[in-house]
Amino acid sequence: xxxxxxxxxxxxxxxxxxxxxxxxxxxxxxxxxxxxxxxxxxxxxxxxxxxxxxxxxxxxxxxxxxxxxxxxxxxxxxxxxxxxxxxxxxxxxxxxxxxxxxxxxxxxxxxxxxxxxxxxxxxxxxxxxxxxxxxxxxxxxxxxxxxxxxxxxxxxxxxxxxxxxxxxxxxxxxxxxxxxxx
Amino acid sequence: xxxxxxxxxxxxxxxxxxxxxxxxxxxxxxxxxxxxxxxxxxxxxxxxxxxxxxxxxxxxxxxxxxxxxxxxxxxxxxxxxxxxxxxxxxxxxxxxxxxxxxxxxxxxxxxxxxxxxxxxxxxx
Numbered sequence: 001x002x003x004x005x006x007x008x009x010x011x012x013x014x015x016x017x018x019x020x021x022x023x024x025x026x027x028x029x030x031x032x033x034x035x036x037x038x039x040x041x042x043x044x045x046x047x048x049x050x051x052x053x054x055x056x057x058x059x060x061x062x063x064x065x066x067x068x069x070x071x072x073x074x075x076x077x078x079x080x081x082x083x084x085x086x087x088x089x090x091x092x093x094x095x096x097x098x099x100x101x102x103x104x105x106x107x108x109x110x111x112x113x114x115x116x117x118x119x120x121x122x123x124x125x126x127x128x129x130x131x132x133x134x135x136x137x138x139x140x141x142x143x144x145x146x147x148x149x150x151x152x153x154x155x156x157x158x159x160x161x162x163x164x165x166x167x168x169x170x171x172x173x174x175x176x177x178x179x180x181x182x
Numbered sequence: 183x184x185x186x187x188x189x190x191x192x193x194x195x196x197x198x199x200x201x202x203x204x205x206x207x208x209x210x211x212x213x214x215x216x217x218x219x220x221x222x223x224x225x226x227x228x229x230x231x232x233x234x235x236x237x238x239x240x241x242x243x244x245x246x247x248x249x250x251x252x253x254x255x256x257x258x259x260x261x262x263x264x265x266x267x268x269x270x271x272x273x274x275x276x277x278x279x280x281x282x283x284x285x286x287x288x289x290x291x292x293x294x295x296x297x298x299x300x301x302x303x304x305x306x
Contacts, residue, residue: 012254013254014254015255017255024246024250028249029241032238032241033238046241054252060254114235121232121233122236140196141233143201145203161194164194172225175232178235
């Protein structure tokens with residue numbers, strides 16, 4: 001299996017700043033969105049993205065093409081970091097964590113309505129069990145293939161489909177009153 | 183592929199063929215074109231549209247700069263050569279300085295013995 005990032009990782013590991021920049025531009029936004037959807041918290045999502053890249057830079061000089069694609073490995077690391085943070089939240093019962101509000105700076109009514117819809121979707125996602133949320137974040141929002149998403153979640157494709165079906169069913173129930181584009 | 187599998191695909195992956203399993207893509211499209219799965223397709227479209235409201239903002243510029251700053255840096259041959267030159271210079275200067283010092287003499291031995299408790303006690 002050819003890893004499209006293999007050459008970039010090797011170059012970044014050897015100190016090639018341009019290769020590092022390309023990896024960041026390609027993967028940081030995806031990782032950030034994934035963490036944001038998992039944690040529903042912009043600051044924590046940035047922390048997770050940074051933690052993933054610290055591991056990437058540490059691993060880059062020794063990276064070898066193997067079973068998992070580099071991107072799959074990064075998704076797996078990001079998800080595990082998210083699971084850790086969600087577990088700590090449950091242990092500390094922090095009511096303020098994971099409760100991003102619509103950005104008031106957007107101001108206009110239209111933007112506010114869009115932000116409120118987005119907040120509804122995020123709240124519905126936040127209510128899903130972690131694994132269902134991760135499956136939907138990867139397959140629906142990041143458009144990862146079923147094989148890549150199953151590898152990132154370390155489950156079979158059948159198990160992934162089960163998570164996706166149950167997750168989408170719960171979301172449909174939670175968002176039944178949401179009119180698209182309203 | 184049968185209609186049941188088509189419904190499973192729509193319920194798991196949604197209405198957009200770009201998210202469907204690559205190896206079942208063509209068969210699912212053909213079955214849909216033949217009129218199967220219409221209800222599941224409509225339901226999937228509604229949920230896909232609702233989910234599209236979740237537009238997550240891009241990571242901050244500050245984060246992107248922090249990631250870049252933490253990336254591995256190559257050690258240039260000039261920096262490596264300068265470091266090696268400093269080490270050699272330090273060795274040369276240290277060795278030369280030590281050679282200029284006077285060798286220990288009898289006075290040093292007496293001075294050292296004055297602070298040697300065992301020697302003092304033995305002398306009583």
